[in-house]
Amino acid sequence: MTAVEEPTTGREDVRRTAADALEAARDHLLLLQSPEGWWKGELQTNVTMDAEDLLLREFLGVRTDDDTREAARWIRSQQAPDGTWANFHDGPPELSTTVEAYVALRLAGDPPDTPHMARAAAYVRGEGGVPATRVFTRFWLAMFGRWSWDDLPIVPPEMIFLPRWFPLNVYDFACWARQTIVPLSVVGALRPVRPLPFELGELYPGYDVPLPEKRAPSGWDLVFGTLDKALHVYERRPVKTVRRAALRRAADWIVARQERDGCWGGIQPPWVYSVLALHLLGYGVDHPILQRALDGLERFTIRDERGRRVEACQSPVWDTALAMNALTDAGLPAGHPAVERAADWLIREEVKGPGDWSVRRPDLPPGGWAFEFDNDCYPDVDDTAEVVLALNRVRHPAAEPAIERGVRWMAGMVSRDGGFGAFDADNTRALCRRLPFCDFGEVIDPPSADVTAHVVEAMAHRGMADSRLVKRAVVWLLKAQEPDGSWFGRWGANHVYGTGGVVPALIAAGVRPDRPVIRNAVGWLERHQRDDGGWGEDLRSYRDRCWVGHGASTASQTAWALLALLAAGERGASVERGVRWLVERQREDGTWDEDHFTGTGFPGDFYINYHLYRLVFPLSALGRYLKGS
16 A cells, blocks of 8 residues: 655745755855955945035045946936935935935036936925935035035034033044044034035025925024024134134044044044045145045945945944854854854954043953944944854854953943943933934934843853843843833834844843743734735834834844744744745845845934845844754
C-alpha cells in the first residue's frame, strides 16, 4: 500500500519559504560588504540638501555647469505633479522645501513661466510666500539679497561667551543645533549679500494672494520676541571690541571641530554653515581648511542615472553594527570572515578622545562609537549600544576591552531621570525651543524610548540586567509607555519603531512576556497590523495622531513589529502573516523595495530613508522567527 503524503500546513509552508527568503537576504547583504569590512547604505533625505549645496557653491563662486545640471535633474525628478516638493516620499507639500528647490532650479536656468515652475510658484504664493518659510530658507535668501537681514531673528556671536551654567549657552543646544547655530551667528553678524542673477518676485504674495495676518504673540513667544527686538537694536551698534572677540572665539570653536575628512559633525547643515562662516571671516576657498571641507563633500555626493544628490549624512558604523546583528540572527557563525572583518573595522572606529559630550561629563573616560566615518567630537549612545550588541556576539581578541569601554561610557551618559539621550546627558532645556531662530526642527536631545531601549538591551546581554543603572532605565521605559500600549519613536517612524525597540529590550532585561506592559504592546501591534499582513506608519504621525500606527506597509516597519512580537513569545497568526508579507514581497535579488522613509532626523521636520533598513531588519526578523519556530 502506498503511503499517502500529508498535506503541507500553512505554517510549514511559511517556514520553508521564510528559510529561502532568509538565505537570499543573507547572501545579498554579504555582497554589499566593503573590502574594509563596513556596510553603508544610501541615506536619502529631501532636496533641500541639493538646493543648499548649489546655493553654497554659487555663494563661494565654485558652482560648475555639470554639477548644476545634474543636481537640477535630481531635484526635478523629486517634484510632485502639483509642482511641489515634500520632505518625504508620498508626503504632503512642504513650503520651505519647495522654495529652496525652486530657487535651485532658477540657478540651473529653468524659466519661471515653464509649467513645472509656475505650478511651484503658485503653491508658494498660496501658502504665504517667502515670508511664511522657515528661518533657514530666509537666511539663504538674505545672503543673496532676496530677504532683509533686518527681518531675521538675531543670534549674536557673543553667545559663545555665555558660561555653561547660563541659560541658552551653546551647550544647552543639542550637538547638531550648536554646530549649526555657532557658524550661523557669524554669518548673521556679517550680513553678506551676493545678489542672484534673477529676481524672485513670483514667490512673494501681494499681486495675487494677500499676506496672511500674524497673530499677536503671547507667553514665551512674547518674551523672546521682545528679546529679539532688543538684539536687533544692539545689532545696529554692537560693541566693536566684544564683537571682534566673539567672532574670533566662534572661528576657533568652529575650526577645532572640523574632522579629518573635512566635515563638521559628519552632517550637512553644520558643514555648509561652517564653510560659509569661515569664508566670510577671510578663509579663501583655497585655504586648506575650506579645501578639505569642499573635497570632503564629494564623498557625500552620489552621481547616477537619476542625477547628482548629496547625502545629509552617512551611517557606516550604524549600518555595520546592524548588518552584523542581522547576519548573526540569520545563523552566520561568529567566526565567519565577513563578521570578523566587520568586527575589525568597528574596533578601529572606536572614539578614544574627548568631545563635546565631556562638557557635561568631564570625568567620564572616553569610549563609544559615532554614526559616521569621521566624527570624533560626537560619538553617540545609540550607535555605541548597537556596536556593543554586535561585538558581544563575536569572538574577537580585541573586542572585549572595546566593549568594556563602550559600556562604561554609555553608563556615564545616563541622564538624571534614568533615561538616555543620543549625544549628550541631560540636554533637556526646553527653553531653547522658544528662540525665534529655532524653527528648523528639534534643538535639544532629551532621553528617548528608542535610545534608552537599545542601551538596556545591550547591557542586559552583557549580564547587567540586575544593575541599578538598567533597572532605572527599565522604570523610565515603563513610565514612557503610551496609554495605547506603544512607545514614541524619536529616531525612527514612529510608534512602530519605538515599540519594536522597547519590547525586546524589556524582555532581555527580565520583564516577563505575560506582564501587562508587554501584553499592551502586543495588543497595540496586533491592532495596527494592516490587512495585507504588514505594518507601516506614516511620518505624519509626528504631527497628526490620526496617522499613529497607520501607513503603507514597509519591509523595515514590518520587521520591527515582528521583532517585538517574537521577543514577547508570540507565534500566532499575526506573526505568520507578517512573515508571509516579507516572503511574498522580497525581490529576486534578496532585498526589498522601500520608497517610504522610515528614519527620523527631527520629528515633524526632517526624515530619512536608510536604504539598508529594508534589508537588515527583515533579515533579523526572519532569523529570529526561524530560530524560535
